[in-house]
Amino acid sequence: MENFFTRYRNETVLFGILFVQIIALAVQVRVPQPPLGSASGAVQQQQAGPRLIRVWATSLIAPFQKVTVHSGEGVRGMWRNYVDLIHVRQQNAEMKQEIDRLRLEKIRLQQDAEQGQRLQALLGFKEQYLDSTVAAQVIGTSGTDLSRVIYIDRGTRDGIEPGMAVITPDGIVGKVSRADKTTSQVLLITDPLSGAGVLLERLRLNGVLKGTQGGYPEVLNVMADEKVQPGDTIVTTGGDRVFPKGLPVGTVTNVFPDRERDPFLAIRVKPAVNLGRLEEVLVVTKILEQQVVTDSTNGPVRAADVLAQRLPSAKKKSADEVAKQTAAAEAAPGGETPAMSAEPAAVPPVATPAPMPGGKPATGANLADKKSGANPPAGAKPADKKTTTPTTNSATTNPKPPKETPH
Amino acid sequence: MAAQRTLSREGIEVFRFSPLATVLIPLLALFLQASLPLRFSFFAIFNLPLLVVIFFAVARRSPMAGTVTGCVIGIAQDSLAYAHQPIGLFGISNTVVGYIASSIGVKIDVENPGSRLLMTFGFYLLSRGIYQILRNMARQPIDFNWGHELGAALANAVLAVGLFLLLDRYKQRG
Numbered sequence: 001m002e003n004f005f006t007r008y009r010n011e012t013v014l015f016g017i018l019f020v021q022i023i024a025l026a027v028q029v030r031v032p033q034p035p036l037g038s039a040s041g042a043v044q045q046q047q048a049g050p051r052l053i054r055v056w057a058t059s060l061i062a063p064f065q066k067v068t069v070h071s072g073e074g075v076r077g078m079w080r081n082y083v084d085l086i087h088v089r090q091q092n093a094e095m096k097q098e099i100d101r102l103r104l105e106k107i108r109l110q111q112d113a114e115q116g117q118r119l120q121a122l123l124g125f126k127e128q129y130l131d132s133t134v135a136a137q138v139i140g141t142s143g144t145d146l147s148r149v150i151y152i153d154r155g156t157r158d159g160i161e162p163g164m165a166v167i168t169p170d171g172i173v174g175k176v177s178r179a180d181k182t183t184s185q186v187l188l189i190t191d192p193l194s195g196a197g198v199l200l201e202r203l204r205l206n207g208v209l210k211g212t213q214g215g216y217p218e219v220l221n222v223m224a225d226e227k228v229q230p231g232d233t234i235v236t237t238g239g240d241r242v243f244p245k246g247l248p249v250g251t252v253t254n255v256f257p258d259r260e261r262d263p264f265l266a267i268r269v270k271p272a273v274n275l276g277r278l279e280e281v282l283v284v285t286k287i288l289e290q291q292v293v294t295d296s297t298n299g300p301v302r303a304a305d306v307l308a309q310r311l312p313s314a315k316k317k318s319a320d321e322v323a324k325q326t327a328a329a330e331a332a333p334g335g336e337t338p339a340m341s342a343e344p345a346a347v348p349p350v351a352t353p354a355p356m357p358g359g360k361p362a363t364g365a366n367l368a369d370k371k372s373g374a375n376p377p378a379g380a381k382p383a384d385k386k387t388t389t390p391t392t393n394s395a396t397t398n399p400k401p402p403k404e405t406p407h
Numbered sequence: 408m409a410a411q412r413t414l415s416r417e418g419i420e421v422f423r424f425s426p427l428a429t430v431l432i433p434l435l436a437l438f439l440q441a442s443l444p445l446r447f448s449f450f451a452i453f454n455l456p457l458l459v460v461i462f463f464a465v466a467r468r469s470p471m472a473g474t475v476t477g478c479v480i481g482i483a484q485d486s487l488a489y490a491h492q493p494i495g496l497f498g499i500s501n502t503v504v505g506y507i508a509s510s511i512g513v514k515i516d517v518e519n520p521g522s523r524l525l526m527t528f529g530f531y532l533l534s535r536g537i538y539q540i541l542r543n544m545a546r547q548p549i550d551f552n553w554g555h556e557l558g559a560a561l562a563n564a565v566l567a568v569g570l571f572l573l574l575d576r577y578k579q580r581g
Contacts, residue, residue, distance in 0.1 A: 010470035014506045017478050021495045021502065028493035029545045053494055057437075057486030064438050069445075140487075143440030145451040146538070147488040151441070177489065185489075192548040193489070213548065276448030 055180055058151070062183045065139040066153055073137075132286035134158050136166075138278045139183070148191035148211065150174075152281060155182045163242060165284040171248035171272030172196065172236060173281050184283075188275055189249075190215050197239040198249050200267075202232050209234070209249060209269065217250070219267040220258065228255045228267055244287050248272040421468045422578040432574065433459050433480050441487055452559045454531065456480045457501060458567050461530050462574050464505045465512035477505025493545050500537035504530050520568045527567035531560040 005012050136152035154160050156179045166173040166186045174194060178185040187194050191211040198209045198219055205226055207219040222228060232252040238245025250269040258266035424432075436455040443450040460480050464473030481501030485494040508530060516522055535556055542549050 010474070010506070010510075013471045014474045014502070017474055017502055018499060021478070021482075021499050025493050025495040025499070025541070025545060028495070053482065054486045057483050060434070061438055061441055061487065065442050068442060138445060140441040141444045141451070142488045143437070143444065143451070143456075143484070144454070144488065146542075147492060149489060150445075187489070214552070276444075278445070 054178070058180055058183055058185075062139060062151065062153075065151070066137075069137055069139050069153075131288035132159075133282040133284050134160065136160075136184075136281055136283055138281060145215065146213075148188040148215065148275075149177065150186050150188065150278060152184050152186060152283070153182070154283065155180045155184050157181050159285050160184045160283055161285075165243045165287075166281050167243075167247060167284060168273050168278070168281055170274075171250065172243050173273055173275065173278065175242050176283065186281070189217050189271060190275055195240070196243055196249070197237040198234050199237045200228060200232050200234055200252070203228065206237060206239075207267070216253075217269045217271060219252075219269055220261070220264065222265045222267060224257055224263050224265050226265065228252060228265060230254060234269060244284060420580070422466045422580060424463070424466075424577055424579060428577040429463075432463075432577065433476075433483070437480070437483055437487070440484075452562055453566055454534070454559075454563055455570075456484050456497075457504065457531065457534055458527065458563060458570055459574075460501050460505050461508045461527060461567065462571050464508035465517040465526070466578055468509055468512040470506050470509045473505035473509030474502055475505075477501035477503070492547060496538055496541045496545065496547075499541055500534045503537055504534050507533070520572075523571055524564045524568050528560045528564040531563045532556065535560075 134154055136154040136158075138150050139153050140151040142149045152160075152166075160176055160179045162176050162179055164176045166175060172189060174186045174188040174191070176184050177187040189196060189209060189211055192213055194209075194211045194217075196209040198207050199205065200207065200219070200222070203226060205222055205228070207222045209217050209219055211217050219234065230252050234249040234252065236243040236245060236247045236249055250271040252267055253270045254268040256266055256268075258264045433456065436459045440450075440453070440455045460473075460477045463476045467473065478498055478501065481498035482494060484497040484501070485492070488497070508526070511517070511526065517526060535551075539549050539551050
């Protein structure tokens, strides 16, 4: 007579393996899951989970991903730099015209910003600044549309910790959910488990951004009687203590009643960042909160302003030129932006983006530097400490000083 | 040297794979699954590791081997998913699929492209069904969209037909 286990060997192995996995699953689920909104929650989850298996799997795959991504960058760089240069002269001329137009627009906006900052200083407002960021290359994904995460090539060795915000010059991307030594996992804003405090700019309405299984984020907790329209822009509020205030989140694409939460709206959002084609991101390793200073030309740059800086190599504008431009703008009828000069030479140079208080160059410059491998521009040196007088110096994420990204 | 045929207890031809192919093919599948969606976001709809589990299971026609293969590849897939998602969701679903696929491989012709298409279509839905049930049990958010799942199953089935033809080259008799 055959032994029972010999006879039902396959079934025994199947149920044995399933039993072990189900027990392991039950043990993991039994661990209380703190909300992901807090950095400490993410850290606790990381410690509670079966970290070793994840480290093994990531360590096995990540080196190949890094090699593939970096070699792909090289091939693309060759194509871009040597082959794909058709129509560059024409594009260059068009972009010069665009720069001229934007220079004039910037002057007008600068005046508005200065006025706003003066008022904020009078009211004792505090602003959040990006104090330190680490540029990282996206090397992989989870490989399934059921968990929207990406992997980056920076880890705890570079000062990355769970709970830190991940952004690009276009807007927010997500937050670090796990950090290993050389790689980190980032939970995208499109994932159902992610969340961020957001503000509808036009209506000044606060809401909560949540991802969905379908891969599009939605803003919740907005009452149904609010006049939200497609095309409205959304920025971060900074209230979640993860994302700095004022970063672009996306635009409203669709508004409909939330069936699960009756008096509220469900607002579908198109992310400002193309999350399907991420290559490089910035991890915000330190956020500085300090009182607004009125001297905006020497003071720190707001997080939102930093992301608007796309001209890292532009020359620094002198004080005389600023005064000259201000006078020209005020002389324009109705206070509007004067028409663009036919001669580009008549347009004064633009002020270099003010560097970060913590010594990091502007975000746009960061990305551009990493991509091209060039040195940061002269204007992107660490800020003069005299210009920043923080009243509150609270690092919200990283207590230890993160390493600078080599450029 | 003529290849020696190995038959299962039911008299059906079984195949084996070199140790190199046994290790590298699943690793390559995991690598591609984690990397390609970066450049081609639509690729996230495919489940290459699952297709590899099905292929190995039906080729070896050994339920025990299919079970173990599904378990190992599934746990590797789990490891690449959320940091806060418990490990075992893909592991259990792939284990079940590996076992059933190898059991079916003994009973029906799995060399025919038509049967491969139908088989993969069914196994994909089975895998997703088990996964979603486990996800619900593990208190993870679920959002099961039938239209999306059927489309994904069809896409995976079509891919499987081509992929299995490619992987047939690595089969060894006896």
